Amino acid sequence: MSWNVVFPDIVAGLFLGAFLALIAVGYSMVYGILRLINFAHGDFYMAAAFVSYAVLGAVTVGTKVNWGNVIWVGLVTMIAGGVLAVCVERLVYRPMSRAAILSLMIAALGVSQILENGVLNIPSWGSNYLPYPVTPPSNGFSVASVHYTWTQLGIVVIAVVLIVAVYWIVNHTMLGTAMRAVAQDRAATTLMGINTDRIISLVFFIGGALAGAAAVMASLYYGQINYLMGFSIGLQAFTAAVLGGIGSVAGAAIGGLMLGILESVGTGLFGAQWALMFAFGALVLTLWVRPTGLLGERVGQRV
Amino acid sequence: MANGSSSPPGTSDIGSDVSARGIRAAAEPSRPAARRAGASGGPRPDSRLATMARNRSALIVLAALAAAAILPETGQGNYVMSIAVQIEILMCLVLGLNFVVGYAGMLDLGFAAFFAIGAYMTGLLSVDLHWPILATIPPAIGAALLGAVFVGLPTLRLRSDYLAVVTLGFGEIIQEVVTNLNQTGGPEGISGIPPLRIGGLVVTTNDGYYNVFLVLVLVFVAVSFRVRHSRLGRAWLAIREDEDTAQAMGIKVRRFKLYAYMAGSVFGSITGSLYGSAFIAIAPPSFGFNESLLVVMAVSIGGIGSIWGGLLGAGIVVAFPEVFRQFAQARLLVFGVVLVLIMVLRPQGVWPESGLGLDRAARFVARFPGRRGEAIAARRRAAGVERTP
Numbered sequence: 121m122s123w124n125v126v127f128p129d130i131v132a133g134l135f136l137g138a139f140l141a142l143i144a145v146g147y148s149m150v151y152g153i154l155r156l157i158n159f160a161h162g163d164f165y166m167a168a169a170f171v172s173y174a175v176l177g178a179v180t181v182g183t184k185v186n187w188g189n190v191i192w193v194g195l196v197t198m199i200a201g202g203v204l205a206v207c208v209e210r211l212v213y214r215p216m217s218r219a220a221i222l223s224l225m226i227a228a229l230g231v232s233q234i235l236e237n238g239v240l241n242i243p244s245w246g247s248n249y250l251p252y253p254v255t256p257p258s259n260g261f262s263v264a265s266v267h268y269t270w271t272q273l274g275i276v277v278i279a280v281v282l283i284v285a286v287y288w289i290v291n292h293t294m295l296g297t298a299m300r301a302v303a304q305d306r307a308a309t310t311l312m313g314i315n316t317d318r319i320i321s322l323v324f325f326i327g328g329a330l331a332g333a334a335a336v337m338a339s340l341y342y343g344q345i346n347y348l349m350g351f352s353i354g355l356q357a358f359t360a361a362v363l364g365g366i367g368s369v370a371g372a373a374i375g376g377l378m379l380g381i382l383e384s385v386g387t388g389l390f391g392a393q394w395a396l397m398f399a400f401g402a403l404v405l406t407l408w409v410r411p412t413g414l415l416g417e418r419v420g421q422r423v
Numbered sequence: 424m425a426n427g428s429s430s431p432p433g434t435s436d437i438g439s440d441v442s443a444r445g446i447r448a449a450a451e452p453s454r455p456a457a458r459r460a461g462a463s464g465g466p467r468p469d470s471r472l473a474t475m476a477r478n479r480s481a482l483i484v485l486a487a488l489a490a491a492a493i494l495p496e497t498g499q500g501n502y503v504m505s506i507a508v509q510i511e512i513l514m515c516l517v518l519g520l521n522f523v524v525g526y527a528g529m530l531d532l533g534f535a536a537f538f539a540i541g542a543y544m545t546g547l548l549s550v551d552l553h554w555p556i557l558a559t560i561p562p563a564i565g566a567a568l569l570g571a572v573f574v575g576l577p578t579l580r581l582r583s584d585y586l587a588v589v590t591l592g593f594g595e596i597i598q599e600v601v602t603n604l605n606q607t608g609g610p611e612g613i614s615g616i617p618p619l620r621i622g623g624l625v626v627t628t629n630d631g632y633y634n635v636f637l638v639l640v641l642v643f644v645a646v647s648f649r650v651r652h653s654r655l656g657r658a659w660l661a662i663r664e665d666e667d668t669a670q671a672m673g674i675k676v677r678r679f680k681l682y683a684y685m686a687g688s689v690f691g692s693i694t695g696s697l698y699g700s701a702f703i704a705i706a707p708p709s710f711g712f713n714e715s716l717l718v719v720m721a722v723s724i725g726g727i728g729s730i731w732g733g734l735l736g737a738g739i740v741v742a743f744p745e746v747f748r749q750f751a752q753a754r755l756l757v758f759g760v761v762l763v764l765i766m767v768l769r770p771q772g773v774w775p776e777s778g779l780g781l782d783r784a785a786r787f788v789a790r791f792p793g794r795r796g797e798a799i800a801a802r803r804r805a806a807g808v809e810r811t812p
Contacts, residue, residue, distance in 0.1 A: 157587060212763055212766075212767060215767050216766065216767055216770055218770075219766070219770030219771070220727065220770065220771070222524070222530060222723055222727055223723060223727075223766050223770035223771070223772075224766070224770075225530070225723075226719070226720060226723040226724070226762065226766050227762070227763050227766035227767065227770075229716060229720065229762065230759045230760070230761075230762030230763035230766060231759070231763060232759075233755055233756070233758060233759030233762065234756060234759035234760060234763065236755075237752070237753070237755040237756035237759060238756055240752060240755075240756075241752055241753050241756055355591070355712070358588065359588055359591075359592070362585055362588045366585075393599065393602065393603045394599065394603065396595050396596070396599055397595075397596050397599050397600070400592030400593075400595060400596055401596075403588065403589070403592055404577060404589060404592060407577070407578075407581060407585060407589060408577050411580050411581050411585070412585075413585075
């Protein structure tokens with residue numbers, strides 16, 4: 121096992137980790153504010169990927185990349201992901217605000233079923249792997265005799281920028297303060313004159329938009345989309361959020377990167393069939409040492 | 424509703440204050456509760472309706488049981504019977520998960536792991552070592568208990584939300600292990616598991632396994648009810664309602680949580696053992712995350728912590744996609760919509776622990792004009808439950 125063997129795995133893990141981190145941040149924020157494991161979150165990502173597929177397919181001629189198009193389609197997809205998340209919150213989660221959390225989670229599973237099977241039942245989409253309408257150019261640079269494209273570099277940079285932006289919003293703006301206040305004590309926040317419903321919607325919007333961004337980037341990176349692409353990456357993102365310390369943006373980002381790298385390196389060392397075991401083993405060990413995740417604070421049980 | 428808060432504590436679960444139930448259950452001495460209350464309640468006017476509702480629930484249960492018992496005699500085809508067996512298997516798993524999710528209030532997303540352990544232990548011992556099926560059940564239970572302790576010990580320190588991930592991981596790991604090991608047959612699994620022998624009786628048909636699982640469901644239901652009203656069960660409910668208060672009451676929270684896991688694992692593994700025998704072959708895809716989700720879904724659709732509700736939920740979860748088979752690909756879409764609707768409209772489940780809410784339904788009907796409504800209203804006035812309008 122030499123460095124040259126492991127290095128490409130680490131870099132490949134970095135890409136997976138970037139997508140995971142974007143999704144995990146949304147997961148983590150929603151969890152922080154509602155204590156809800158939003159199983160539908162991975163499917164926001166999937167649905168957003170299909171939206172971008174449809175829009176990009178309509179405006180693209182051939183498979184040559186027109187970066188202007190890709191960027192505005194990316195923005196449209198982010199908005200679509202956010203709007204979808206807000207709609208789900210309004211239609212499903214908000215009417216259930218007084219129900220037990222487990223009921224909300226089951227409803228989330230139902231939403232996930234609806235989204236997956238909704239896409240499956242759209243005739244031109246169906247259950248096949250669909251090739252993404254554009255293929256990014258392959259020119260780029262080499263590190264340790266492995267070739268990387270500029271597009272891949274761009275993906276990582278954009279992911280980092282987005283996560284830093286959300287981190288800044290949550291920790292350094294009035295809106296972010298309001299979000300953290302809602303997470304801490306919703307009733308008291310309402311008494312302070314903050315419209316908590318709107319803050320919750322906003323959190324869902326940000327989460328959905330990040331999932332939308334991840335969808336466009338992952339579709340460009342992997343080159344194909346499928347109606348089941350959201351489920352397993354959603355689970356992994358959830359794991360990543362817990363690994364990093366759920367409820368914290370930085371934790372989710374670090375957890376996502378770590379899990380992505382662990383899975384990729386685990387695949388390289390032990391073969392793809394043991395990748396999940398490697399990832400979950402790391403999770404259990406981490407939680408054993410730090411029961412609240414890497415960056416998680418000690419959260420008192422709500423009384 | 425007047426009967427809730429005014430009825431003496433512990434005599435009836437119907438309509439009792441949910442937030443107070445746990446503490447009350449933990450604090451009071453052992454007492455076989457609900458059943459006796461109906462008989463000895465006497466002329467307490469405000470408990471009449473509760474008794475009526477309970478009797479009606481009991482009637483529904485009896486009718487369902489009778490229907491279940493004669494189902495094989497009605498000459499249903501193999502298709503219906505195999506669906507029925509699937510429902511029963513899910514019912515068994517639901518009753519196992521009910522200890523963890525329903526009683527102790529911990530979310531377990533990897534329950535299929537115990538199901539897998541039971542099925543694979545039985546498969547390995549009966550095919551490779553030619554053990555009879557019944558003899559493989561104790562070692563399977565032992566293995567499942569080991570697994571439960573293995574998951575339980577490290578996770579007990581965690582907040583309940585983190586538990587979901589760890590159990591999920593455990594489920595995935597078990598599935599990955601049986602998929603990748605040659606000893607467990609890899610992705611193809613194990614086939615040629617011999618039929619179940621009880622004394623001189625060899626169970627080979629669908630109808631036979633239907634009856635076997637029916638008995639298993641009944642045994643599990645009986646055990647669940649006994650445990651529910653035991654010291655153990657009351658401790659679990661107290662933990663579910665409020666962990667800190669339970670601890671303050673002297674309940675060893677971590678230990679009882681571990682017990683819940685272990686109880687669930689025993690039910691899961693017994694079900695798995697018989698599943699292997701009933702279906703002759705087992706393969707890893709039957710024990711994945713989807714199976715775990717199915718069990719969780721059944722528990723919460725029916726009503727978390729409710730035994731009858733869980734059974735009903737199992738029926739809904741298995742039968743629904745089958746009934747709507749004509750919609751082919753769209754049936755899971757419909758299922759998703761129904762799932763969301765049930766949860767939004769009835770978040771505590773179809774048949775919650777506090778009863779079906781038949782009296783509430785009756786009051787609802789009574790609001791409307793018409794013969795049925797007037798009849799109910801008149802009966803209620805006669806019972807002195809509601810003042811004359």
